[in-house]
Amino acid sequence: MATIHDVAALAGVSVSSVSNVLNQRTDKLSADTFARVEAAILKLNYRPNRVARQLKTGHTPMLGLLVPSTANPMYGQIALKIEAAAQAQFSYRLLLGNTHRDKLQEAGMFDDLLSFGVRSVIVVSSRDDERHLEAAVQRGLSVVSYDRQTTIGANSLVDHVSPDNFQAGYIAAAHLIEHGHQRLAFLVPSGKTVSRSAKIEGFLERAAQAGSAVSAEVIEGIVAETFGDSELADLGFAMAGKLATMKSRPTGIVTVNDMLAMGLMSGLHQAGLRVPEDISVVGMDGLSIAAFCNPSLTSVAMPLTEMADAMVQRAVERSRDPQLPAVNLVFQPTLVPRHSVARPGADKRA
Amino acid sequence: MATIHDVAALAGVSVSSVSNVLNQRTDKLSADTFARVEAAILKLNYRPNRVARQLKTGHTPMLGLLVPSTANPMYGQIALKIEAAAQAQFSYRLLLGNTHRDKLQEAGMFDDLLSFGVRSVIVVSSRDDERHLEAAVQRGLSVVSYDRQTTIGANSLVDHVSPDNFQAGYIAAAHLIEHGHQRLAFLVPSGKTVSRSAKIEGFLERAAQAGSAVSAEVIEGIVAETFGDSELADLGFAMAGKLATMKSRPTGIVTVNDMLAMGLMSGLHQAGLRVPEDISVVGMDGLSIAAFCNPSLTSVAMPLTEMADAMVQRAVERSRDPQLPAVNLVFQPTLVPRHSVARPGADKRA
DNA sequence: TTGAAAGCGCTAACAG
DNA sequence: CTGTTAGCGCTTTCAA
Numbered sequence: 001m002a003t004i005h006d007v008a009a010l011a012g013v014s015v016s017s018v019s020n021v022l023n024q025r026t027d028k029l030s031a032d033t034f035a036r037v038e039a040a041i042l043k044l045n046y047r048p049n050r051v052a053r054q055l056k057t058g059h060t061p062m063l064g065l066l067v068p069s070t071a072n073p074m075y076g077q078i079a080l081k082i083e084a085a086a087q088a089q090f091s092y093r094l095l096l097g098n099t100h101r102d103k104l105q106e107a108g109m110f111d112d113l114l115s116f117g118v119r120s121v122i123v124v125s126s127r128d129d130e131r132h133l134e135a136a137v138q139r140g141l142s143v144v145s146y147d148r149q150t151t152i153g154a155n156s157l158v159d160h161v162s163p164d165n166f167q168a169g170y171i172a173a174a175h176l177i178e179h180g181h182q183r184l185a186f187l188v189p190s191g192k193t194v195s196r197s198a199k200i201e202g203f204l205e206r207a208a209q210a211g212s213a214v215s216a217e218v219i220e221g222i223v224a225e226t227f228g229d230s231e232l233a234d235l236g237f238a239m240a241g242k243l244a245t246m247k248s249r250p251t252g253i254v255t256v257n258d259m260l261a262m263g264l265m266s267g268l269h270q271a272g273l274r275v276p277e278d279i280s281v282v283g284m285d286g287l288s289i290a291a292f293c294n295p296s297l298t299s300v301a302m303p304l305t306e307m308a309d310a311m312v313q314r315a316v317e318r319s320r321d322p323q324l325p326a327v328n329l330v331f332q333p334t335l336v337p338r339h340s341v342a343r344p345g346a347d348k349r350a
Numbered sequence: 351m352a353t354i355h356d357v358a359a360l361a362g363v364s365v366s367s368v369s370n371v372l373n374q375r376t377d378k379l380s381a382d383t384f385a386r387v388e389a390a391i392l393k394l395n396y397r398p399n400r401v402a403r404q405l406k407t408g409h410t411p412m413l414g415l416l417v418p419s420t421a422n423p424m425y426g427q428i429a430l431k432i433e434a435a436a437q438a439q440f441s442y443r444l445l446l447g448n449t450h451r452d453k454l455q456e457a458g459m460f461d462d463l464l465s466f467g468v469r470s471v472i473v474v475s476s477r478d479d480e481r482h483l484e485a486a487v488q489r490g491l492s493v494v495s496y497d498r499q500t501t502i503g504a505n506s507l508v509d510h511v512s513p514d515n516f517q518a519g520y521i522a523a524a525h526l527i528e529h530g531h532q533r534l535a536f537l538v539p540s541g542k543t544v545s546r547s548a549k550i551e552g553f554l555e556r557a558a559q560a561g562s563a564v565s566a567e568v569i570e571g572i573v574a575e576t577f578g579d580s581e582l583a584d585l586g587f588a589m590a591g592k593l594a595t596m597k598s599r600p601t602g603i604v605t606v607n608d609m610l611a612m613g614l615m616s617g618l619h620q621a622g623l624r625v626p627e628d629i630s631v632v633g634m635d636g637l638s639i640a641a642f643c644n645p646s647l648t649s650v651a652m653p654l655t656e657m658a659d660a661m662v663q664r665a666v667e668r669s670r671d672p673q674l675p676a677v678n679l680v681f682q683p684t685l686v687p688r689h690s691v692a693r694p695g696a697d698k699r700a
Numbered sequence: 701t702t703g704a705a706a707g708c709g710c711t712a713a714c715a716g
Numbered sequence: 717c718t719g720t721t722a723g724c725g726c727t728t729t730c731a732a
Contacts, residue, residue, distance in 0.1 A: 001464075001490070003709055014719040019711055030717060050465045051405050052709030055724045060401075062445075062466075069430055073639065076426030077579060080419055083448050093462055095412075096446040098433050112443055114351075115400045116412075140351070229427060230638040237642065259639075266642040288580040289423065289609075292587065292616040294644040353725055364703045369727055380701060402725030405708045 002044040011040035022048055054117050061092045063315060064113045064121035064141075068101045071229040072259060074285050075124060078146075081308035082122060089309070090316050101125055103132060110136045120315035122146060128192050133158050142319035144311045148194045150328055159314040160328045163302040165195045168333040169202025172254040172282045172300050175335055177210050180343045181252030181280060184216040185243075187264065188256040189223050189235055196256055199284065203254055217250070219243075233263030240267025243279075251279060251344040258283040258290045261297055265340065276342035286336055295339035303331045352394040361390035372398055404467050411442045413665060414463040414471035414491075418451045421579040422609060424635050425474060428496075431658035432472060439659070440666050451475055453482060460486045470665035472496060478542050483508050492669035494661045498544045500678055509664040510678045513652040515545045518683040519552025522604040522632045522650050525685055527560050530693045531602030531630060534566040535593075537614065538606040539573050539585055546606055549634065553604055567600070569593075583613030590617025593629075601629060601694040608633040608640045611647055615690065626692035636686055645689035653681045 004022075008015045013033055020028050021037040029037075040046070054060040063086050067075040079096065086092040095118060099105040106125065110132075113121055123133060124146040133143050137157040149162035169186070176184055186203045188196050200218055207216035221239045223231050236255065240263075243249060255261040261283030265275050275281055275295055283290060286301020310329050318324045354372075358365045363383055370378050371387040379387075390396070404410045413436050417425040429446065436442040445468060449455040456475065460482075463471055473483060474496040483493050487507040499512035519536070526534055536553045538546050550568055557566035571589045573581050586605065590613070593599060605611040611633030615625050625631055625645055633640060636651025660679050668674045 004711095005709080015710080016712080016719060016721095017717090020718090023711080028717065033718080047461065047465050049405075049467070049709050051401055051410075051467045052724090053711075055399075055401050055405050055709080055726090056711045058724080060466075065446075070420055070426040070433075071423070071430045071638070073421070073423045073426060076420040076423060076429075079426075079429075079446065080421045080448050080579070083420075083446065093459075093466075094446050096415075096429065096433065096444050098430050109443075111397065115397050116410075116443070117399070117401045228638050229430070230642070233639060233642045262639070262642045266644060266646065269644050288421070288578050289583060289612070289639070292580070292583045292612045292643075294616060294619050296616065354727095355725080365726080366703060366705095366728075367701090370702095373727080378701065383701080399725050402708090403727075405710090405725080406727045408708080 001049070002046040004048070006044055007037065007040045007046050010044065011036045013037060058117065059119070060117045061090065062095055062116070062118045063092045063312065064095045064097065064109065064118050065124075066097045066099050066106055066109055066121065067124045069098050069229070070096070072232070073287050073289050074257065074259070077287070077304060078124060078308065081304050082312060085308045085312040086316075089312055092312075092316065099125065101127060103127070107132060110139070110141065113141065114139055119319035120144075122311050122315050128194060130156075130158070142315055142322065144315045146307070146311060149198065149330055156326050156328075159318065159326050161307050161311045161314065162195070162330055163307070163333050164330050165198035166202035166205070168284055168300045168302070169199035169204075169254070170206045171333070171335050172284065173203045173206035173216070175282055175298070175337070175341065176252035176254070176280060177206065177214060179252070179280065179341055182214050182344075183248070183250040184214065184252045184254070185250035186216070186218045186254045186256070187236070187239055187260060188218065188220055189232065189260070190220040199256055230259060230263070232257060232259035233266070236260040236263025236265075237267035237270070240264050240271055240273075244268065244271035244273055249279070252282070252341075253279060254282045254284070256284060258285040258287040258297060258299055261299070261340075262290060262293055265293060265295075265297070276340050280341040280344070282341060284333075291338060293340075298338045298341045299336050300333045301336045302333050307331050351399070352396040354396075354398065356394055357387065357390045357396050360394065361386045363387060408467065409469070410467045411440065412445055412466070412468045413442045413662065414445045414447065414459065414468050415474075416447045416449050416456055416459055416471065417474045419448050419579070420446070422582070423637050423639055424607065424609070427637070427654060428474060428658065431654050432662060435658045435662040436666075439662055442662075442666065449475065451477060453477070457482060460489070460491065463491065464489060469669035470494075472661050472665055478544060480506075480508070492665055492672065494665045496657070496661060499548065499680055506676050509668065509676050511657050511661045511664065512545070512680055513657070513683050514680050515548035516552035516555070518634055518650045518652070519549035519554075519604070520556045521683065521685050522634065523553045523556035523566070525632055525648070525687070525691060526602035526604070526630060527556065527564060529602070529630065529691055532564050532694070533598070533600040534564065534602045534604070535600035536566070536568045536604045536606070537586070537589055537610060538568065538570055539582065539610070540570040549606055580609060580613070582607060582609035583616070586610040586613025586615075587617035587620070590614050590621055590623075594618065594621035594623055599629070602632075602691075603629060604632045604634070606634060608635040608637040608647060608649055611649070611690075612640060612643055615643060615645075615647070626690050630691040630694070632691060634683075641688060643690075648688045648691045649686050650683045651686045652683050657681050
């Protein structure tokens with residue numbers, strides 16, 4: 001690989017002139033010198049060594065991304081959008097880590113990012129406890145946390161970008177109520193997270209507004225060790241079995257995410273219950289793949305592209321100017337009606 | 351951040367002793383020095399700067415991964431397995447790039463990997479032309495290509511790891527034939543790739559062995575610009591419309607991958623055709639999520655974990671010893687029977 | 701067994 | 717406008 005010295009020698013100039021060309025400092029160069037250097041660069045097919053540059057400047061065009069698992073299509077989609085935003089906005093590349101929501105995995109990734117000189121990281125995790133994120137900030141990382149909207153006014157060192165989860169729960173319940181459902185349930189894996197709590201609150205709030213005619217309950221399921229890459233779908237499938245045997249079964253169900261909904265619908269079908277004739281289901285995420293279930297899944301979609309853009313922008317800009325105050329950005333979800341919701345008692349087979 | 355000098359000062363030794371501790375050269379150190387240095391490292395919470403180390407050694411514990419799009423669950427799953435293998439085998443981190451099968455994107459990624467000093471890359475691309483991969487090898491990258499099994503004996507500079515796609519097509523057709531299907535079709539997006547061709551050949555071969563009673567055709571669909579993140583599912587959905595209006599419709603369909611199959615089943619259902627009663631469908635990939643379709647999708651599963659392990663091992667080992675000859679590893683797929691295949695004419699509703 | 705010192709390739713004063 | 721030079725933090729001869 002050619003170095004800056006080779007280019008300087010070939011162009012008959014000093015290395016600093018070459019460096020100035022590389023860094024667009026045209027004001028410090030004669031047009032002639034500039035041209036000669038450019039020619040030399042071209043002829044040698046020279047590419048500056050970013051490692052050397054980084055050792056000097058302390059910067060590197062890389063962004064860390066921590067997600068629970070790219071095997072979950074939601075996070076695969078997020079990774080795609082974030083990569084696109086990082087390239088488009090800053091020509092940054094992505095260092096990816098699957099954490100399985102494990103604190104140790106996250107900590108290991110932070111260590112490595114730091115030692116690679118990466119200064120910005122986006123964390124999609126959802127654990128309730130955020131102290132290890134603050135610790136990472138103290139060590140010099142600019143961290144953006146996804147889906148963990150903090151209380152307004154809370155003083156944090158990390159940026160937060162999140163859909164309005166309360167609103168998501170609210171409009172999901174509203175959709176079912178508008179279709180005449182009176183026995184609602186919210187399905188969620190056990191384990192408290194900020195986003196789950198907010199969704200549940202929104203769901204319950206809307207149900208409460210409907211008065212005593214509408215009942216609402218929260219049903220927790222436990223993710224088993226034996227579940228595979230699609231553990232949430234596995235859980236939904238398992239929970240369908242429980243639902244099927246309930247005496248006073250809910251007619252309208254909201255799930256905390258689309259994978260759970262897909263597993264649930266599959267399990268309900270297996271148990272001989274029809275969606276939406278016997279039970280209506282509303283998912284959350286807006287996974288494109290959920291449009292291809294049978295029936296296609298009605299879902300509360302999150303504005304992924306906008307959120308990805310915002311996350312990348314905050315992560316990089318704050319790594320460049322750590323003085324910037326942390327912000328708390330909230331994005332509005334929208335209901336995407338498809339075919340998993342109907343009036344209770346309706347029967348298409350009629 | 352503490353540097354090696356801080357540690358040396360605190361321990362009262364020279365930087366080279368610290369370096370020797372860092373690199374486990376215990377033979378060149380007294381036990382006492384070693385202990386003092388370790389203590390200093392601990393007290394300062396010192397982490398060696400990998401950038402500086404890399405500038406000196408030329409190595410960095412990073413692996414590049416190029417996939418068409420992590421929004422496709424198949425590639426999300428591959429990314430997950432590869433990351434796990436890279437961590438487990440070598441403690442390497444992953445630099446991820448979504449290429450959308452675009453040659454320019456791939457080239458840009460190669461440039462960046464090289465300038466970051468990354469020496470190994472795994473490419474999941476499937477374009478027929480492989481010259482740009484060979485070019486990357488010339489520039490110093492160790493590249494492993496997935497799903498592009500080359501002709502035996504072909505002399506290549508890149509490693510190939512691939513499922514036996516011919517066999518995949520073969521057992522998919524066999525499965526349908528065993529269920530009594532006589533009019534088969536293979537669905538594929540237009541655009542030739544090595545893996546698609548092999549699958550088609552295997553499919554046709556098995557059909558031919560069944561004699562003149564069995565007919566087999568290949569149906570190509572064109573991915574439209576308007577399709578979204580799940581473009582393959584969109585395509586399957588669109589192709590279902592075409593199938594529904596065919597005069598002499600196939601009863602057993604094999605799709606080149608699971609996303610296409612999911613879209614297809616959704617489209618068939620939309621068109622009033624039942625799976626598997628009216629049409630049986632066999633997918634390929636073995637996506638865990640395909641177990642939650644309705645009906646659940648019978649599919650030819652590829653041994654992802656084993657392939658990921660092999661790819662990582664080859665990529666890293668060859669980057670360390672470029673003398674190693676390129677290999678061509680082939681892995682066997684297995685049929686995962688679920689509920690999208692039945693005897694033609696069978697009717698569960700009876 | 702330990703330390704001094706050269707340099708990996710680049711940037712950015714600073715001097716000319 | 718151009719060139720010289722001192723590092724960035726580490727590894728690794730080579731001497732002591």
